[in-house]
Each structure stands twice: as C-alpha cells, then as structure tokens.
Amino acid sequence: MSKWKKITVALSIGVMMLTLAGCGGGAKQETSKPVDKKIILGFSQIGAESEWRTANTESIKASAKTAGIELKFSDAQQKQENQIKALRSFIQQKVDVIAFSPVVETGWDAVLQEAKDAKIPVILTDRSVKMSNGKADDYYVTFMGSDFVEEGRRAGKWLVDFMKKDKDPVNVVELQGTVGSAPAIDRKAGFEEILKQNTNYKIIKSQTGDFTRAKGKEVMESFLKSAKAEGQKIDVLYAHNDDMAIGAIQAIEEAGLKPGKDIIIVSIDGVKGAFEAMIAGKLNASIECSPLLGDQLMSAVKDLVAGKTIEKRIVTKESVFPADVAAKELPNRKY
Ligand code: GYE
Numbered sequence: 001m002s003k004w005k006k007i008t009v010a011l012s013i014g015v016m017m018l019t020l021a022g023c024g025g026g027a028k029q030e031t032s033k034p035v036d037k038k039i040i041l042g043f044s045q046i047g048a049e050s051e052w053r054t055a056n057t058e059s060i061k062a063s064a065k066t067a068g069i070e071l072k073f074s075d076a077q078q079k080q081e082n083q084i085k086a087l088r089s090f091i092q093q094k095v096d097v098i099a100f101s102p103v104v105e106t107g108w109d110a111v112l113q114e115a116k117d118a119k120i121p122v123i124l125t126d127r128s129v130k131m132s133n134g135k136a137d138d139y140y141v142t143f144m145g146s147d148f149v150e151e152g153r154r155a156g157k158w159l160v161d162f163m164k165k166d167k168d169p170v171n172v173v174e175l176q177g178t179v180g181s182a183p184a185i186d187r188k189a190g191f192e193e194i195l196k197q198n199t200n201y202k203i204i205k206s207q208t209g210d211f212t213r214a215k216g217k218e219v220m221e222s223f224l225k226s227a228k229a230e231g232q233k234i235d236v237l238y239a240h241n242d243d244m245a246i247g248a249i250q251a252i253e254e255a256g257l258k259p260g261k262d263i264i265i266v267s268i269d270g271v272k273g274a275f276e277a278m279i280a281g282k283l284n285a286s287i288e289c290s291p292l293l294g295d296q297l298m299s300a301v302k303d304l305v306a307g308k309t310i311e312k313r314i315v316t317k318e319s320v321f322p323a324d325v326a327a328k329e330l331p332n333r334k335y
Contacts, residue, residue: 039305040070041298042090044100046127047078049178049211050243051271055335056101056126056291063294069301078178078210080104087111091118097301099123104180105130112139121304125293127182137312141304144296144314146289148183152190154287154320155238155266160198162284162322163236163264167200170235173223174206175216175248177240183289184208187240187268204232209244216244220251239267242274242286249282260284260323270321272333278326288318291335 041064048054057073064071072095076082080103090098091114098120102108108129115122116139124143129136163170172195177184188206195201205223209215216239227234237252239245245267252259259265259282267274270288277283296314303310321329 038068038070039097039301040072040093040095041301042072042074042086042093042095042098044074044076044083044086044090044098046076046083046101046103048075049078050213050241050269051273051335052241052243052269052289052291053211055271056293059292059294059335060125060297061294063298066295067298067302069298076103078103080107084108084111087115091115091120094118095120096305097121097123099125099297099301101126102129102182103127103178105182105185106132106180108139109133115139123297123300123304125297126291142300142310142312142314144293144300144316146183146316146318148186148289149190149193151183151268151287151289151318152187152192153194154190155187155268155285156191156194156198158285158287158320158322159236159238159264159266160194160201165200166198170201171204171227171233172201172236172238173220173227173234174203175209175219175237175239175244176206177208177211177244179208179210181211183268184240191238201236203238204234209239209247211241211243213243213247216247217251218247219244220248221255224251224255224257234263237263237265239265242267242269242271242277242283245283246273246277249277253282258282270318270333271335272330275321275326275330275333278321278323279330281323283323285320285322287320290316290318 043060045057074086083103098115109132122140124140126145128143176188207219209219237248245265249259252263265283266285268287268289270286274283274286300310
C-alpha cells in the first residue's frame with residue numbers, strides 16, 4: 001500500500017469510529033465523552049419565589065461545584081416562556097445533560113422533542129411534566145423530587161388529628177400554589193382525599209397565591225374580608241407552601257386575629273421561616289418538602305455521562321413537623 005493510501009484508510013477508519021460513537025441512542029451515547037473533560041449541565045430554575053426555591057438553587061450550585069460539574073444556570077422568573085428559551089439555548093450549546101424544574105406541568109411538547117432529537121438527556125428535578133401524547137416517560141431519564149400528593153395527605157391527616165372534631169363543621173380556606181404546577185395540583189388532591197373521609201371539613205375558599213409571601217398576604221386579606229361580609233368563620237388555613245402561610249399570618253394579624261389560635265394554620269415545605277413562625281405560636285404545622293436535591297442531581301448526571309442506567313423515579317424522603325417539636329428541630333434544619 002502506498003503511503004497516501006495508508007493515510008486515507010487510517011482516516012476513514014477514524015471517521016467510522018467517530019460516527020459510531022455519535023450514533024448510540026439515549027443515555028449510552030454519552031459514554032464517548034472523555035473522562036478528563038468537564039461535564040456541562042444546563043439547569044433551568046423556576047425563579048426565586050420562595051425560601052424553598054432559593055435553598056434549592058443554593059443546593060444545586062454548591063453540589064455542582066463540589067462535583068466538578070460546569071453548571072450553566074438560568075433563572076426563569078416563574079415564566080414558562082423563559083424556561084423554554086433557556087432549554088433551547090442549552091440544546092444549541094450542546095450541553096451534556098439538561099435538568100429543569102418545570103414551572104407548570106404542560107406545554108413542554110415541542111422543546112422536549114427538540115432535546116430528544118438532539119440526544120441530550122433530560123432530568124426533571126422537583127416537578128414533573130405531562131405530554132400531550134401521554135408519554136412523558138419517553139422524554140426524560142429520571143424525575144427526582146417529592147411525592148406532592150402524599151404531602152397534601154399528610155397535611156390533611158395532621159389537621160384532622162389535631163382538630164379532634166368528628167362532627168362540628170370546620171371551615172377551611174386554601175392558598176394554592178402556582179396555577180397548573182404539579183405541587184399545586186397534587187397538594188390539593190392529596191388534602192381533598194383526606195377531607196372526603198371527614199365530611200364536616202369544608203373548603204370554603206380556595207385561590208392561588210403563586211407560592212409567594214406577597215400574594216399569600218394579598219389573597220388572605222381578601223379571604224378575611226369576604227368571609228366577614230358573608231358572615232362566615234374561617235377556622236383553618238391550608239397553604240400549599242410556607243411562604244404563602246407566612247404572608248397570610250401577617251394579613252391575619254393585621255385583621256386583629258391570632259394566627260395559630262383563632263385560625264389554625266398548616267403549610268408545606270418546612271423552611272426555617274416556618275420553624276420560626278411555629279416557635280412564635282403563629283403556625284401550627286409544616287409538612288416537610290426537601291429542596292436539597294443538588295447532590296442527587298450531580299450523581300445522576302455523572303452516572304448518565306458514564307453510561308450507567310439510573311432509576312426513573314427518585315422520591316425524596318420527608319416527614320411532618322408539628323409546632324411542639326419546632327424549637328428542638330430548628331438547629332438541625334439545613335434550609
Ligand atoms: O413547595 C414551593 C416552591 O416545587 C416543591 O415550589 C416546589 C414548591 C415549593 O416555590 O415553596
């Protein structure tokens with residue numbers, strides 16, 4: 001073989017090998033990444049709407065640093081269109097893995113198809129999605145986060161247990177999370193499941209407070225006003241997160257009532273602000289929902305890039321904190 005022919009043969013073998021390496025489907029194609037190259041993770045965060053969310057962001061940033069993963073972080077300010085833009089830009093930049101916490105459940109069809117076509121694995125953190133074709137499972141490799149229906153059930157069970165009322169009517173007002181978001185839908189469903197078995201409990205008002213303190217306060221003010229005008233007594237507030245409960249506590253105090261006593265309050269997350277409110281006697285219970293997903297996410301990213309198969313669903317382990325354990329627990333809280 002002539003020298004030139006040898007070079008041509010060598011080159012075409014090289015091209016063939018490269019092509020083969022790039023052809024694998026799903027998670028496997030990532031095995032071609034040289035071990036010494038930094039893994040690039042594109043992460044689209046919902047925003048900074050709550051203490052939970054800021055703790056989640058800190059966890060992800062800190063864990064990426066420790067894991068030596070290059071993190072491209074984008075904050076969507078609670079807007080789906082911003083998340084879609086961020087995901088598209090990650091696809092364009094050909095990041096190794098995309099992770100995101102979807103602000104709402106639906107509306108991801110096009111962009112998740114684009115990620116799939118680009119063979120970039122997608123990890124869902126905290127919240128899940130629904131696809132129009134009903135096959136969401138085909139568009140992400142794993143979903144790590146809490147069981148929100150169970151959190152709603154826990155809130156309901158805690159309430160029924162605490163109130164010890166089998167017959168007397170109990171009027172509940174509900175502050176819902178972001179409209180169309182998985183935690184708002186599921187936390188409502190789980191709570192209602194328990195109330196269905198306790199028919200003296202009635203949700204008399206229910207509205208979104210978008211998971212923020214400001215909205216929680218605003219909506220609670222309007223609940224109090226309209227209940228007064230209608231001659232109804234509010235016995236209980238169920239808030240889909242602690243921040244809305246903390247905002248509502250302010251509204252209740254401004255209306256001359258005692259939160260935690262005149263109105264029993266249960267919310268979800270278990271952030272430090274909730275523990276402080278419980279210690280002050282203004283919040284009665286918080287159902288834990290951990291935002292500390294960073295380490296799990298980084299190890300899943302590493303496993304994926306290494307070509308390992310990962311579990312489709314990773315559920316966060318959580319508990320319930322009634323006010324009487326708050327003082328003892330606060331020093332142990334990490335968020
Ligand atoms: O409960 C709330 C946050 O998706 C679990 O989003 C998360 C929720 C959390 O804004 O505080």
